[in-house]
Amino acid sequence: MKLTKIVSFTTVAALGLFLAACANTTNQAAPASSSSSALAASSSSTTTSSSTAASSASAAPATATQSGELDGTYKGRDEEDEVTLVITGTSGTWTQVEPDGEQEIKQVTIDPTNQRIIIGDDTERYFLEGNQLTIEDISEVDVDDTIVLTKQ
CATH class of the missing domain: 2.40.128.50 (Lipocalin)
Known part of the structure; x- marks a missing residue:
């Protein structure tokens, strides 16, 4: 009986650690995805800005024929x-x-x-x-x- 309590306690402890680890990973994943979303948004706006600049530059020669x-x-x-x-x-x-x-x-x-x-x-x-x-x-x-x- 003593052995069963130890195995049960160990199982419950392992399960608790596993759940805590999963919860901690989820919390860490959220900020990581938020920062990657922010990075993606920043990258997207940079790409848009450079695309706009490129299209402006390519539009300039159209007014004065090369x-x-x-x-x-x-x-x-x-x-x-x-x-x-x-x-x-x-x-x-x-x-x-x-x-x-x-x-x-x-x-x-x-x-x-x-x-x-x-x-x-x-x-x-x-x-x-x-x-x-x-x-x-x-x-x-x-x-x-x-x-x-x-x-x-």
């Missing part, structure tokens, strides 16, 4: 003349062929920050939408002198 986006050959018409514009980086050539076959070639310089294109001695404004490059004469305000070229 010259690399312009690289290529564009063709179109300026009144009755055929125009070919070849751009590489911030420079290029403007070739204008008149109906009688006379050809005029001008050097081109691109200012992507201000969306300006200098063709020979003339400074124009340009806009790029998809494969359409629109060039507007900024010196003549009253006249609608716009040329639309298509990327080849």
